[in-house]
Amino acid sequence: MAYVLKSARYLAADILRQAVAPGDAVVDATMGNGYDTLFLCELVGEAGRVYAFDVQPQAVENTRQRLAEAGVLGRAALFCLGHEQMAEQVKEPVSAVVFNLGWLPGGDHSVTTHWETTRRAVDSALKLLKPLGVLVICAYPGHAEGDRERQALMEMLANLPPQAYNVLWHKFLNAGPGAPECFAVQRQ
């Protein structure tokens, strides 16, 4: 079959498939409509745990329904809380943390992620990762707040000590300034 270079979301999923094993604990920092939460529930299996966060009750409800229909709701702890409160809720090391920044597709575009809270959550996520655990972030610089958030995120991640973390940055260089980008950080 022909090999096709894939975009940010696909790369994020590929990394998670490699990094997450049955029985692991993981975090979905932006549950939205629950697609990533469901994917993580499948990866961790029956013995695993997925902690998921969103500030919108509708996102939590959409995710709850999606997981229930798939029969995996028991693997997840869903919090209607900002991901900046991750450290208070997650008390065990995790093999992956996922952020899909921006707004809820089909929802209110004014409820988007913001750098001030994203920064605190990314900081907590880095501390929660177990050795070889990964932090995967999809960023969307195609709108003003998304661009600001991506810029600040890049500065933060570029300054992580290489003895402690490896940082990867993926984007299609010729896809225009608003194209999605994927950041992957692995704890050494």
Ligand SMILES: C[S@@+](CC[C@H](N)C(=O)[O-])C[C@H]1O[C@@H](n2cnc3c(N)ncnc32)[C@H](O)[C@@H]1O
């Ligand atoms: C692009 S969507 C996520 C899509 C989701 N991963 C999925 O699979 O459907 C971004 C989500 O981040 C949420 N969000 C915004 N600020 C947040 C915060 N401080 N903490 C957690 N979630 C937040 C929004 O409500 C929105 O649902």
